[in-house]
Amino acid sequence: MSILVVAEHDNATVKGATLNTIAAAQKIGGEITLLVAGQGCADAAAAAAKIAGVAKVLVADNTAYAHQLAENIGLLVAELGKGYQYVLTPATSNGKNFMPRVAALLDVGQISEIIEVVSPDTFKRPIYAGNIIATVQSSDTIKVITVRTTGFDPVAAEGGSAAIEAVAVAKDAGVSSFVKEELAKSDRPELTAANIVVSGGRGMQNGDNFKLLYTLADKLGAAVGASRAAVDAGFVPNDMQVGQTGKIVAPDLYIAVGISGAIQHLAGMKDSKTIVAINKDPDAPIFQVADYGLVADLFEAVPELEKSI
Amino acid sequence: MKILVTVKRVVDYNVKVRPKSDGTGVDLNNVKMSINPFCEIAVEEAVRLKEKGIATEIVVVSVGDKSSQEQIRTALALGGDRGILVESGEELQPLAIAKLLKAVVDKEQPQLVILGKQSIDGDNNQTGQMLAALTGYAQGTFASELTVAGDKASVMREVDGGMQTLDLKLPLIVTTDLRLNEPRYASLPNIMKAKKKQLDVVTPADLGVDITGRVKTLKVEPPAERKAGIKVKTVAELVEKLKNEAKVI
Ligand SMILES: Cc1cc2nc3c(=O)[nH]c(=O)nc-3n(C[C@H](O)[C@H](O)[C@H](O)COP(=O)(O)OP(=O)(O)OC[C@H]3O[C@@H](n4cnc5c(N)ncnc54)[C@H](O)[C@@H]3O)c2cc1C
Ligand SMILES: Nc1ncnc2c1ncn2[C@@H]1O[C@H](COP(=O)(O)O)[C@@H](O)[C@H]1O
Numbered sequence A: 001m002s003i004l005v006v007a008e009h010d011n012a013t014v015k016g017a018t019l020n021t022i023a024a025a026q027k028i029g030g031e032i033t034l035l036v037a038g039q040g041c042a043d044a045a046a047a048a049a050k051i052a053g054v055a056k057v058l059v060a061d062n063t064a065y066a067h068q069l070a071e072n073i074g075l076l077v078a079e080l081g082k083g084y085q086y087v088l089t090p091a092t093s094n095g096k097n098f099m100p101r102v103a104a105l106l107d108v109g110q111i112s113e114i115i116e117v118v119s120p121d122t123f124k125r126p127i128y129a130g131n132i133i134a135t136v137q138s139s140d141t142i143k144v145i146t147v148r149t150t151g152f153d154p155v156a157a158e159g160g161s162a163a164i165e166a167v168a169v170a171k172d173a174g175v176s177s178f179v180k181e182e183l184a185k186s187d188r189p190e191l192t193a194a195n196i197v198v199s200g201g202r203g204m205q206n207g208d209n210f211k212l213l214y215t216l217a218d219k220l221g222a223a224v225g226a227s228r229a230a231v232d233a234g235f236v237p238n239d240m241q242v243g244q245t246g247k248i249v250a251p252d253l254y255i256a257v258g259i260s261g262a263i264q265h266l267a268g269m270k271d272s273k274t275i276v277a278i279n280k281d282p283d284a285p286i287f288q289v290a291d292y293g294l295v296a297d298l299f300e301a302v303p304e305l306e307k308s309i
Numbered sequence B: 001m002k003i004l005v006t007v008k009r010v011v012d013y014n015v016k017v018r019p020k021s022d023g024t025g026v027d028l029n030n031v032k033m034s035i036n037p038f039c040e041i042a043v044e045e046a047v048r049l050k051e052k053g054i055a056t057e058i059v060v061v062s063v064g065d066k067s068s069q070e071q072i073r074t075a076l077a078l079g080g081d082r083g084i085l086v087e088s089g090e091e092l093q094p095l096a097i098a099k100l101l102k103a104v105v106d107k108e109q110p111q112l113v114i115l116g117k118q119s120i121d122g123d124n125n126q127t128g129q130m131l132a133a134l135t136g137y138a139q140g141t142f143a144s145e146l147t148v149a150g151d152k153a154s155v156m157r158e159v160d161g162g163m164q165t166l167d168l169k170l171p172l173i174v175t176t177d178l179r180l181n182e183p184r185y186a187s188l189p190n191i192m193k194a195k196k197k198q199l200d201v202v203t204p205a206d207l208g209v210d211i212t213g214r215v216k217t218l219k220v221e222p223p224a225e226r227k228a229g230i231k232v233k234t235v236a237e238l239v240e241k242l243k244n245e246a247k248v249i
Helices: A016-028 A042-049 A070-081 A093-105 A210-220 A228-232 A298-307 B037-051 B066-077 B094-108 B127-135 B188-194 B235-244
Strands: A002-006 A031-038 A056-061 A086-090 A110-114 A116-119 A122-127 A132-138 A143-147 A163-166 A176-183 A196-200 A223-226 A253-257 A274-279 A292-295 B002-006 B009-011 B033-035 B057-064 B082-087 B112-116 B138-149 B152-159 B162-169 B172-176 B199-202 B215-221 B230-232
Touching: A002 A016, A002 A070, A002 A093, A016 A031, A016 A086, A016 A116, A016 A143, A031 A042, A031 A070, A042 A056, A042 A163, A070 A093, A070 A176, A070 B127, A070 B138, A086 A093, A093 A110, A093 A143, A093 B094, A093 B127, A093 B138, A093 B152, A110 A122, A196 A210, A210 A223, A210 A253, A210 A298, A223 A228, A274 A298, A274 B235, A292 B235, A298 B235, B002 B037, B002 B094, B009 B066, B033 B037, B033 B066, B037 B057, B037 B066, B037 B112, B037 B138, B037 B172, B057 B066, B057 B094, B066 B082, B066 B188, B066 B199, B082 B094, B094 B127, B112 B127, B127 B138, B127 B172, B138 B162, B152 B172, B230 B235
Parallel strands: A002 A031, A002 A086, A031 A056, A056 A163, A086 A143, A110 A143, A196 A223, A196 A253, A253 A274, A274 A292, A292 B230, B002 B057, B002 B112, B057 B082, B082 B199, B112 B172, B138 B172
Antiparallel strands: A116 A122, A122 A132, A132 B215, A176 B162, B009 B033, B138 B152, B152 B162
């Protein structure tokens, strides 16, 4: 079997999500080629070549791929993908953006956000906000798949020594251009990669109060997340939203503070190993998934928790 | 400028669905059905563009069985001008839906198509991007802000790291994220008026589209249950459990 994995990277380094995706590819079985498409991405390609289990690295270094514009990357990956039986990428906002274009250009279906490889043509994926797990089988000759990273333990970032090959294909659809990006800067770990996540909801009341969670998080080496309600209310930026339509996390410890536990929020965190809920309402649905529930006013409990660890 | 908006009929977001006991599908007996929330946001955005004088006509499209007329009527009550139902009783996959929408786009020639980013039943997040690839149009997915000016649009997108802004040529495919707008409610008079608006019904065969899917659902099941947890009485007890029982701090 031949598998093309499209790497998630920032031109300098390969993002962790790529390692989980390669793990999924290994479960399918076959020779794995990793594509690094970007601009000035030689460092990312060099890092890619070291990843365990990668047979070959393709590098498409071109201005057209500078900002991962879906129209251009889609054309490139569809062109290269013709030579493979599988095309995989992580289900990040970037992967979700370009991958369906690849599937449509290849005239095949896409299987979104797999969490398990049952056999080379059969996969499990959550639907209905994770309330249902579907087992799906694809008869397409090229299987286009996005991978939910929490479903697969990452392969080692070191240990491989793949050959690097340049790809000369330059595809510029000429319909889109990058203007700007406002990326959240934080010294805390990335939400989707952190071992501990502390999340706040509407119960936090305002953005200022999130400082309570930041202090706690820094003590724990944790990332900070939020519910949709907290983001919609403007307490915190959108990149912190955990849930069905936000980020999917599965840390060792998830602490939900002032979050009621709507199904859309649970969809993003209920695979965490240990869940703690702090909520003043003893009937809040979050307690149904919490390993440890504390019925308390968060404004008393959180500072106390921070002091006692 | 003509805008096409898509609406999908889905199980209401408040409903917690269960698999049928034989695992062949999801139990949809007597559950409340609604417009997919992201499609509601799409309709609202189109209506706002019309109110600003940028859009002249809003065509609402749904692919589904007869009952999807209900969701089209709701969208017409919210400000859509006319509706098209592509009627099919089968459960269609995103690629087939994108091909049907492409056929409608070829006929209607809109400058802008607004879809939701994701169906909350299938959680696919595919149709808009596939439609964009099939038409060769640019795409502004997960849109948080949309500004149309002349033959271009600027789209601010929600991405994993924060926000990204793109300049995109028309005709354009946009998919909505949660914070693009807050949809209005339909007023009673508008619901009455919507009943008289034009609603055409076509079939996939009329559009000449092959709708066979190549991804088959073998079974559906509930997710693994979490084992019941406990309530702790104090912060001190919580810390003790996290240290000694869960061993996570
Ligand atoms: C299409 C769609 C997609 C969605 N996607 C997502 C998603 O990805 N992620 C997501 O999170 N939501 C999502 N939602 C929204 C979801 O349905 C809920 O509305 C949201 O999760 C509620 O957020 P919350 O728990 O912070 O707020 P609330 O439900 O208002 O809960 C606040 C909680 O705080 C508690 N509280 C208040 N004050 C205190 C205090 N002083 N001390 C302790 N506890 C306190 C209250 O008891 C309450 O339980 C989506 C909804 C839709 C329709
Ligand atoms: N059957 C359908 N009828 C109309 N629009 C649809 C249909 N299926 C998907 N869409 C549109 O495509 C968006 C994304 O759907 P999906 O790719 O299934 O997650 C939805 O929010 C709708 O706007």
